[in-house]
Structures are given as C-alpha cells and as structure tokens.
Amino acid sequence: MKTVTLFTLGKIREEWIKEMIQKYLKRLKTEVSFQWVQVKSENQLLAKTKEIANVYCLDALGKLMDSEAFSQLLGLHLQEGNAKIGFIIGGPEGLSNEIKQKFPLISFSPMTFTSQITILLLIEQIYRAFEIAKGSKYHK
Amino acid sequence: MKTVTLFTLGKIREEWIKEMIQKYLKRLKTEVSFQWVQVKSENQLLAKTKEIANVYCLDALGKLMDSEAFSQLLGLHLQEGNAKIGFIIGGPEGLSNEIKQKFPLISFSPMTFTSQITILLLIEQIYRAFEIAKGSKYHK
Numbered sequence: 001m002k003t004v005t006l007f008t009l010g011k012i013r014e015e016w017i018k019e020m021i022q023k024y025l026k027r028l029k030t031e032v033s034f035q036w037v038q039v040k041s042e043n044q045l046l047a048k049t050k051e052i053a054n055v056y057c058l059d060a061l062g063k064l065m066d067s068e069a070f071s072q073l074l075g076l077h078l079q080e081g082n083a084k085i086g087f088i089i090g091g092p093e094g095l096s097n098e099i100k101q102k103f104p105l106i107s108f109s110p111m112t113f114t115s116q117i118t119i120l121l122l123i124e125q126i127y128r129a130f131e132i133a134k135g136s137k138y139h140k
Numbered sequence: 141m142k143t144v145t146l147f148t149l150g151k152i153r154e155e156w157i158k159e160m161i162q163k164y165l166k167r168l169k170t171e172v173s174f175q176w177v178q179v180k181s182e183n184q185l186l187a188k189t190k191e192i193a194n195v196y197c198l199d200a201l202g203k204l205m206d207s208e209a210f211s212q213l214l215g216l217h218l219q220e221g222n223a224k225i226g227f228i229i230g231g232p233e234g235l236s237n238e239i240k241q242k243f244p245l246i247s248f249s250p251m252t253f254t255s256q257i258t259i260l261l262l263i264e265q266i267y268r269a270f271e272i273a274k275g276s277k278y279h280k
Contacts, residue, residue, distance in 0.1 A: 016156050066200070066250040094280070109249035110206040112279060117264060124257060139252060140234070 002078040003085075004126060005035045005052060007045055008115060010091035012038065017116050024127045031130050032078070034123075042099055045088065055086035055103050057095060058122065060112055062105030067139060071129035073106070089118050142218040143225075144266060145175040145192060147185055148255060150231035152178065157256050164267045171270050172218070174263075182239055185228065195226035195243050197235060198262065200252055202245030207279065211269035213246070229258050 012018075025034050039045045049055045054077045065073070077085040088095070088103060092115065108121050131138035152158075165174050179185045189195045194217045205213070217225040228235070228243060232255065248261050271278035 016159065019156065060206070064204075064250060067252045070251070092280075108251055110204060111210070111248055111261075111265060112207045112268065113261070113264065117260065120257065120260075121251075121253070124253065125251060128252065140232075 001033045002031070002081070002083050003033045003035060004074075004078075005037060005084065005086040006119065006122065007037050007039060007049060007055075007086060007088045008091070008119065009039055009042070009045065009089070009093075009095070010115070012116060012119065014116055017119055020120050021123050024123045028127055028130065032126070034126075042096055045099065046102075049086055049088070049103075052084045052086040054084070055088060056106050057088045057090075057100060057103040058108065058118055059090075059095070059100060059105040060107055060110055062107035064107045064110065067125060067128050068132060070106075070108075070125050071132040074126065074129045075133055087122055089115055089122065091115055141173045142171070142221070142223050143173045143175060144214075144218075145177060145224065145226040146259065146262065147177050147179060147189060147195075147226060147228045148231070148259065149179055149182070149185065149229070149235070150255070152256060152259065154256055157259055160260050161263050164263045168267055168270065172266070174266075182236055185239065186242075189226055189228070189243075192224045192226040194224070195228060197228045197230075197240060197243045197245045198248065198258055199230075199235070199240060199245040200247055200250055202247035204247045204250065207265060207268050208272060210246075210248075210265050211272040214266065214269045215273055227262060229255055229262065231255055 037048055039048055074085065077083055128139050177188055179188060217223055268279050
C-alpha cells in the first residue's frame with residue numbers, strides 16, 4: 001500500500017491533534033497508509049528516514065507550495081503500489097542545518113506555526129491532495 | 141481596550157475550534173479583546189463591518205505575510221487604546237468579488253485550508269504577533 005510517514009521531533013501530547021489526525025485518516029484509509037514516527041533526536045531521525053527514498057522537510061523558508069502543487073508532489077511519489085513518501089516536522093527548537101541540507105525543504109507558509117498546527121496542516125493537505133487528484137468537491 | 145473582531149460566514153460548529161480559540165484568548169486577555177461574529181450572509185457582513193475602520197479579508201491569493209509582517213500590521217492598527225481591527229474568513233463557498241474588492245486581501249499561505257483551520261491559524265498568529273512585539277521566547 002502507498003505509505004506516508006510523518007516524522008516529528010519531540011513528544012506531541014495534545015489530544016486534539018491526535019483526534020484531528022484520526023478524523024482525516026479515517027477518510028484516507030482506502031487510499032494510503034499513514035505512519036507517525038515520533039523521534040527523540042536528529043540521529044534517530046537520520047536512522048529512521050533511511051528506508052524512505054523521498055523525504056521532505058517542512059520549513060517556513062522552503063519552496064512555497066499551493067495545494068495543487070502539493071497534490072502533484074504526492075502523486076509523483078505515490079504513483080506505484082508500494083511507494084513511500086516521508087515528511088519531517090521539527091520541534092520547538094527547529095531543525096539543524098545538517099537535516100535541512102540533507103532533505104529538500106518545502107513550505108506551506110512563510111509564517112511560523114507551532115509543530116502541532118503544522119502537523120494538522122500537513123494531514124489536511126494530504127487529504128486534500130487525494131481529493132484534488134480525484135477531482136472531488138472538497139477542493140474548490 | 142484594543143479589539144480584534146473575527147467575522148466568519150456560516151456557522152462553525154466544531155468544538156475543537158472553540159476550545160483552541162479559548163486557549164489562546166485566555167493567554168491574550170490582558171492585551172486585547174477578541175470578538176467573534178458569525179454572519180449569515182455577505183449583506184450582514186457589510187453591515188457589521190461598517191464600524192471598524194481597518195478590516196482585512198483572508199484569501200489564499202492575497203498579500204502573503206510572514207509572522208513578523210503580520211505582527212507589524214496588528215501593531216500599526218492597534219497602537220492606540222481603543223483601536224480596532226477586523227478579519228474576514230469566508231465559508232466553504234469562499235467570498236464574492238464584491239467583498240474581495242472592498243477589503244484588502246492578506247494571505248497566510250497560497251494553500252487552500254478549511255475555514256476552521258484558517259480560524260485556528262489566525263488566532264495563533266494574533267497571539268504570536270503580541271509575543272513578537274514583546275520579544276518573548278514563544279517566537280524564535
């Protein structure tokens with residue numbers, strides 16, 4: 001199955017984030033398998049991302065995307081049956097230059113958001129990306 | 141007191157949005173009074189926005205702002221004691237050209253988000269704007 005893996009640094013405790021993720025995942029479950037890996041350190045992040053060919057970092061200064069461009073990016077990497085894509089969201093301290101140089105940086109906004117809000121934006125945009133690809137009414 | 145008014149079109153029922161708003165408002169209550177006006181139509185929107193000199197529409201195609209620029213915008217309009225600023229967030233159908241031509245358009249992202257997520261982004265950025273102005277650790 002097509003797999004999207006989200007890597008976050010540091011523990012996310014807020015219940016509302018988990019509820020929102022569940023809400024979108026329920027809608028996405030026939031399309032994609034979603035994995036959320038919470039790592040403790042950047043070393044652990046480097047180890048865990050090794051098995052995924054296409055991993056992107058979310059960064060305010062990265063390449064700014066609109067919903068259609070993000071949908072195309074997902075479509076590009078998830079064309080085949082067992083294709084995988086990964087996204088990294090830093091903790092409150094951000095990400096080191098080593099990580100930012102290793103992975104391509106994409107941006108949802110020039111604004112700074114909390115990690116929790118960035119996770120929510122990512123999940124909703126993944127759901128929207130599949131709706132855009134299907135040409136559904138969700139994205140107008 | 142300084143007042144920020146949020147105008148939304150259509151009813152927002154989700155409890156998590158109300159909880160998130162309350163969470164940020166609790167932290168903001170010494171700085172600013174926040175009002176949330178849910179209008180049923182654009183005519184009602186035009187009537188209700190009349191008493192506020194500076195009203196902005198949030199639109200994906202508006203002037204893209206980063207958190208610092210948004211903080212400056214708020215600071216500019218809320219310098220004085222009883223200053224007011226307003227923000228309009230459209231419903232699932234978006235806003236008419238009449239509304240978009242009447243108010244300056246600002247953008248938090250070229251991406252399309254749901255109204256609920258846009259409200260959350262706005263509230264968090266208002267809180268962040270005051271923290272930026274104070275030079276606090278919240279915004280790094």
